[in-house]
Amino acid sequence: MAEPDATDALLQELLWTYGPCGQEDEVRAVCARELQPVVDDMWTDDAGNLVGYIAAGGPPKSTDHRHRATAGRSAATRVMAHMDELSMLVKRIEPDGSLHLTQLGTMYPGNFGLGPVAVLGEHETFTAVLTLGSEHTTKESPRIWQTKPDKGDQALDWHHVYVFTGRTDDELAAAGVHPGTRVCVERSKRTLVEVGDYVGCYFLDDRAAVTALLKAARVLRERGRRPADDVYVVFTTNEEIGGVGGSYASASLPGTLTLALEVGPTEREYGTTVGGGPIVGYSDALCVYDKDVADRLMEIADDHGFEPQAAVLGAFMSDASHSKANGVTPRAGLLCLPTLSTHGYEVMPRRSIDAVAEIVVDFVVQPDETRSGATR
Known part of the structure; x- marks a missing residue:
């Protein structure tokens, strides 16, 4: 730019x-x-x-x-x-430390894409990853299979995706993460780009x-x-x-x-x-x-x-x-x-x-x- x-x-x-x-x-x-x-x-x-x-x-x-x-x-x-x-809200925390989300405002996973997110814990803000899971899966992974255009053909929604944090329950608690914690698209995806006479960004x-x-x-x-x-x-x-x-x-x-x-x-x-x-x-x-x-x-x-x-x-x-x-x-x-x-x-x-x-x-x-x- x-x-x-x-x-x-x-x-x-x-x-x-x-x-x-x-x-x-x-x-x-x-x-x-x-x-x-x-x-x-x-x-x-x-x-x-x-x-x-x-x-x-x-x-x-x-x-x-x-x-x-x-x-x-x-x-x-x-x-x-x-x-x-527009942002996301932690709905629940799984035993493996993954987060399930819901929208805060009219926001869909497909509009903002999978990738890095910022988890705004009470004591720490850290980077995690919004993910669907591997595309190399079959009907044995129904949550992923449903979203494949040539299979289940369902629009990607919040119940399909989750956040991988790489942290344990105790580590998340120490960071101040709980249901209601805000999750945002991470800063690395929020840099203005120049498109001729236009600018683009989330x-x-x-x-x-x-x-x-x-x-x-x-x-x-x-x-x-x-x-x-x-x-x-x-x-x-x-x-x-x-x-x-x-x-x-x-x-x-x-x-x-x-x-x-x-x-x-x-x-x-x-x-x-x-x-x-x-x-x-x-x-x-x-x-x-x-x-x-x-x-x-x-x-x-x-x-x-x-x-x-x-x-x-x-x-x-x-x-x-x-x-x-x-x-x-x-x-x-x-x-x-x-x-x-x-x-x-x-x-x-x-x-x-x-x-x-x-x-x-x-x-x-x-x-x-x-x-x-x-x-x-």
């Missing part, structure tokens, strides 16, 4: 950092390091979300902005990107959007620009298992609009392509996004010459749509980086992070009555 710039370097650091659902501490630490110098205030809320506050009129004189505003009295905007990644969902949101906050500070209304940039937890952190932040922070930054599927059924511009969601599986918000995002992207793609998405959810479906935000928007093979080995244009950051900056800076709806 070409010599990385600051954005590439940050994205790579985030990709190498483990952040399974409910255990996003290391990702949060990287985000906090980058966010603290460019916001007016920063804190971690009770859901584990990292929140940065950017005041419309300059640095605040109190911490009142940390508390929920009276309904209908704040035009603040919450912009979210999630810190968690877990661009949602580390690329996190990078874009951090960049947007930095650009605002470097250009000396203030948002038209207060802005909360929120790096959320547990998005992959129900938008938990985002819903909590929408319910507890001032404001009536939640804008989610995400990876966006590029498929014929949506009329989107990975070679196109940022994707603006008009609906997904959980909600219809506010048309005026989506239209505004499209307009800004058009003004920049980014060639945005409008999309009506199925089998897709975001922090914003979870928040709207849960009744904790009245207004929601979705802005996506166009991404090939979402929830797999993801590929996106190198330019997409910068493009999404620029759209976010203009969206929060440029006064526009539609962004605040009836609350103005």
Whole structure:
């Protein structure tokens, strides 16, 4: 890959950092390091979300902005990107030290492949191997036989695979491994590759959007620009298992609009392509996004010459749509980086992070009555 710039370097650091659902501490630490110098205030809320506050009129004189505003009295905007990644959960430990897993988020063994995994024990993180077993087997090994295309022809699933640890029960206990321990795709499989004008890696969902949101906050500070209304940039937890952190932040922070930054599927059924511009969601599986918000995002992207793609998405959810479906935000928007093979080995244009950051900056800076709806 070409010599990385600051954005590439940050994205790579985030990709190498483990952040399974409910255990996003290391990702949060990287985000906090980058966010603290460019916001007016920063804190971690009770859901584990990292929140940065950017005041419309300059640095605040109190911490009142940390508390929920009276309904209908704040035009603040919450912009979210999630810190968690698809991962695995230890279901049981066998006497030989092997681990049986289940998914944490919508994750399938075939999407991420057999090979090295990181076991995040309470006292030690170590490398193990996700394996199916030998292909040189017959019906006497039914678990393997079932997955052969010319035999059982079943899709590879969690009950077929296991993790070889090379450790005894006692050694696993000493490392702090037990049912509920998180297991992640190992760092050696999480290095960005360059594919022409594109980059590829596992877990661009949602580390690329996190990078874009951090960049947007930095650009605002470097250009000396203030948002038209207060802005909360929120790096959320547990998005992959129900938008938990985002819903909590929408319910507890001032404001009536939640804008989610995400990876966006590029498929014929949506009329989107990975070679196109940022994707603006008009609906997904959980909600219809506010048309005026989506239209505004499209307009800004058009003004920049980014060639945005409008999309009506199925089998897709975001922090914003979870928040709207849960009744904790009245207004929601979705802005996506166009991404090939979402929830797999993801590929996106190198330019997409910068493009999404620029759209976010203009969206929060440029006064526009539609962004605040009836609350103005």
